[in-house]
Amino acid sequence: MSDDPIDRSGLRPRYWETTPLKKMSTAEWEALCDGCGKCCLNKLEDEETGEVALTCVACRLLDDETCRCGQYPIRHQFVPDCITLDAATIHQHMYWLPQTCAYRLIYEGRPLYDWHPLISGRADSVHEAGVSMRHRTYSEYDIADEDWEEYIIEEPT
Ligand code: SF4
Numbered sequence: 198m199s200d201d202p203i204d205r206s207g208l209r210p211r212y213w214e215t216t217p218l219k220k221m222s223t224a225e226w227e228a229l230c231d232g233c234g235k236c237c238l239n240k241l242e243d244e245e246t247g248e249v250a251l252t253c254v255a256c257r258l259l260d261d262e263t264c265r266c267g268q269y270p271i272r273h274q275f276v277p278d279c280i281t282l283d284a285a286t287i288h289q290h291m292y293w294l295p296q297t298c299a300y301r302l303i304y305e306g307r308p309l310y311d312w313h314p315l316i317s318g319r320a321d322s323v324h325e326a327g328v329s330m331r332h333r334t335y336s337e338y339d340i341a342d343e344d345w346e347e348y349i350i351e352e353p354t
Pocket residue numbers: 229230231232233234235236237295297298299300
């Protein structure tokens with residue numbers, strides 16, 4: 198899996214089918230991420246209805262090519278409010294997590310898609326399936342907050 202920025206080596210075969218999120222090791226938890234980049238998009242929340250709209254205006258640290266965070270280990274130095282998803286609090290984030298997010302799927306007791314790198318064995322399969330944000334984002338550096346409404350998109354699924 199040399200093209201994969203996430204280390205998915207040495208994991209128990211199909212561990213996500215038998216291990217609850219709360220029981221996963223750190224490596225297993227991290228490997229669950231499919232690398233779609235959709236959780237790093239800015240969202241607009243309607244204060245009255247609570248409805249969340251997705252935009253293609255991405256966090257300043259998201260790399261549009263790899264769909265990975267450019268500074269993941271030290272990202273909070275630059276983006277203090279970046280969420281750290283974990284098994285104890287994931288339920289609080291279900292209202293905005295992308296429909297295809299692997300953490301959502303497992304939380305809901307659903308299987309991973311065939312394009313997930315854990316199944317395909319290749320990180321690029323998420324991009325080839327058209328469900329990632331590769332080449333689809335604008336940096337928040339370039340789009341003023343008040344214009345984000347013009348960049349609302351449907352989640353690629
Ligand atoms: S939406 Fe979920 S699977 Fe996709 S990059 Fe974010 S955490 Fe990973």
